[in-house]
Amino acid sequence: MSNEPTADLLNRRRFLSVAGLAGAGAVLPTIAQAGEAPKPDPLITEVQDWNRYLGDGVDKRPYGVPSKYEKHVVRRDVSWLTASPESSVNFTPLHELDGIITPSGVCFERHHGGIAEINPADHRLMIHGLVEKPLVFTMDDIKRMPRVNKVYFLECAANSGMEWRGAQLNGCQFTHGMIHNVMYTGVPLKLLLDEAGLKPNVKWLMLEGADSAGMNRSLPIAKALDDVLIAFAMNGEALRPENGYPLRAVIPGWQGNLWVKWLRRIEAGDQPWQTREETSKYTDLMPDGRARKHTFVMDAKSVITNPSPQAPLKFKGRNVLTGVAWSGRGTVKRVDVTLDGGRNWQAARIDGPVLDKSLVRFYVDFDWNGEELMIQSRAIDETGYVQPSKDELRKVRGVNSVYHNNGIQTWLVRGNGETENVEIG
Structure with missing residues (x-):
């Protein structure tokens, strides 16, 4: 041996x-x-x-919460954006997150009449209009139907809307934080419509929520029969009240104002319902005075989350640049990053799942010697669409809109690591 x-x-x-x-x-x-x-x-x-010392036992925290040292990782609002917080928005802390899944507790909120608090035992979903058999579903009815799990991003059409005329808000939470990406569990809307039996002349649906605003939106029937979900869960648990509990619409890749929360009614018809808000607010004003209408799809977009104004560089030497990219037209195929304001670009490393109409996470590992950096990212999706610069976008769309701004975001990293929202086109 x-x-x-x-x-x-x-x-x-x-x-x-x-x-x-x-x-x-x-x-x-x-x-x-x-x-x-x-x-x-x-x-x-x-x-x-x-x-x-002994710590808390298993009986002390029956529903887990983040560490007290992470209490700064919260949604934040901008009080002057709207007249009332009940009809306003707050923002996802993108600079504090990693991976592609947004924790339920920090998914941004957008309300028109505050949060509806609904007992699921009392909630009903009605389908009527141009159907063979009007139906009313309870939550139990819906949960007994075949369900699916899908990861999708939800982006408000006004995300980055304050930046059309120039750099305004100093932090990616505020410039890009009207977005989140979660796993939804629900029933394909097509199954519910099949049970009701659509008449041949149906072209549109009207979706209505149970909040005090009675918020409703028009949805083309082709999209409804494609990939729309009626969801009752997110990230493995019931929807949060601020995200539509107990039932909401999920309209993959399309602007967030269509994703009706607290969904209670679906009416089938042969034309869109022209609500005052849809006709006057959710249109994109063009330089010649005309307006782009029904701009449902969210174009390819990206943002560097670290470094950014709320997450400055702290150390010289080894560093990690990271961000997220997405496209309402499918998957993101590539993300390019520049550290010198666009003179030189390199392909970032995409890590983690690459899913249809979902965020992807990208990284660039780099050494920093304390010199100023001008950092940008641009997304390229599976259709070949390349995220435009802000100047390219403004040449076509002008500066009168507050919607669908997917221009390239620029951060200036100064020699002390502090980072600012700036414009270079």
């Missing part, structure tokens, strides 16, 4: 020798300290409070 130590024994001895160094008041150098003499770190060499 050999007397040579095994690999396991060698690894164990190596671990014990390192532990002995730490116990003697020395630590191995970190990446940031490489090349420097090791310095004792009391956070390693001394016992901390969380080592001394």
Whole structure:
């Protein structure tokens, strides 16, 4: 039998020798300290409070919440945007997130009459109009139908709307935070419509919510029969009240104002319902005075979330640039990033799932020496569409709209790491 130590024994001895160094008041150098003499770190060499005392037991937190050290990761609103918070919006903290799934607790909100608090036992969904058999569904009825799980982004048409005339809001939470990306669980709308039996002349549906605004929107029947869901869950649990509990419409790739929350009624008809808000508000004003109408699809778009004004660079040397990209026309195929204002571009690394009408997460690993950076990203989707610069967009669309601004966002990283919203086209 050999007397040579095994690999396991060698690894164990190596671990014990390192532990002995730490116990003697020395630590191995970190990446940031490489090349420097090791310095004792009391956070390693001394016992901390969380080592001394028992923590909460399993009976103390029946519904988990984030660490108290993450309490700053919240939705934020801009009070001067609207006259009332009950008909307003708040913003997803994109700069604090990673991956592609938005936690339910920070998905942005947009309301027209405040949050409706509805007992699911009392909620009903009616389908009527040009149908063979008008129907009323309870929540139990809907949950007994075949269900699907899909990950989709939801973007408000006014996302980035304040930036049409120039840089306004200093933070990607405020410039791009009217978006979230979650897994929805629900029933294809087509199944419900098939049960009611659509008449041949149906061309549009009217979707109506149960909030105090009675918010309703017109939806072309072709889209309704394609990929629309009637969802009762998000991210594996029931919808949050602010996101439409107990039932909402999910209209993949199309602007968020169509995604009616607290859904209670669907009426089938042969023409769109021209609500005052749809005709006067959700149109895109053009330079010649005309308006683009029914601009449902959200075009390819991206934003660098880190570094950004709310997430400045803190360290020289090794750094990670990251952001998100999306397209209402399908999947994102590539994201390009520039660190010098567009003179040179490189393909970012997309990591994680690449799904239809879903956010993708991209990264660029880089070394920073303290020089100023002018950073941008541009998305290219599966149709070949390339996200335009703001100047390219304005040449066609002008600056009178507040909707569908998918122009390239620019951040200026200064020598001290502070980052600003700026314009270079």
